Amino acid sequence: MSFKAVVASSTARLSASEERVMNVLLGDEMSGITAAEVAERAQTHESTVVRLAKKLGYRGYPELRGDLRRDETPMEHSHGQIMRGESGYDLSAFIADEIRALKRLPHFVPQEDLDAAAGTLHASRTVYLFSRTDERPTLDLLARRMRRLGLTTVTLGTTPKDIAERFASFDQNSTLIAMALREAPGQLATLVSEAARRGGKTILISDVPGYRFRPSPDHLITARRGDDTEYRTQLIPAALAYALQLAVFHTDPARYQAARDGIDDLTRLLGGADEIPLRP
Structure with missing residues (x-):
């Protein structure tokens, strides 16, 4: 194993x-x-x-x-190319694995840990987001969840120069949210250290419970993904993005509902149409 x-x-x-x-x-x-x-x-x-x-x-x-x-030890080519070879590729087996991962999510991430991270975001003026390229779709989802609350977000790039340019404005009123799924991005330790030096806060989302990242972030949220060791979806990190949005919202429902209403009003002024339910 x-x-x-x-x-x-x-x-x-x-x-x-x-x-x-x-x-x-x-x-x-x-x-x-x-x-x-x-x-x-x-x-x-x-x-x-x-x-x-x-x-x-x-x-x-x-x-x-x-x-x-x-x-x-590198896997043999013939076996290494078989996705979900150890768990079964059929829909029922795949869904069963994902359901198990979702059901144990509260075991790995107590609500008080989410609430503590949400409190940090609530007190922040700007939220910076960082991940490897593989996790970028989930990072973009998380960025949008934060923007829907009216929070200002800055998604850091992938090259050292781009990261430095976007991180330059990070200060004591900022929070960095980073993802380290399977492995940590090479620049992450430096960013966490620099965030602390500037007086800001850090939240790290990982999928390896028991791992202790150094230097330590202010909040470490870790939850195991699916049971298959080679084929793991981003369903759990995506669920955490929504859960974190909800936790932030409930720190001050009046403030964040007003922000959401303001976004909807401006959307209509800009020509956006209300959603139209589909009919069978």
């Missing part, structure tokens, strides 16, 4: 030293090092490495190391 899949499905509470071990193990090319070497890099004892392995459901570090090796 994939080590990353095991981490994503785990709800074990980790100590500070175990979190450091986890961060080491989630690095590149880790299957070749011993438990003692992991402990040395994490500045802890070897027993902590073994204890973490058992918390994750392994009989010991050697078994965990076997899954690390699987993560690092």
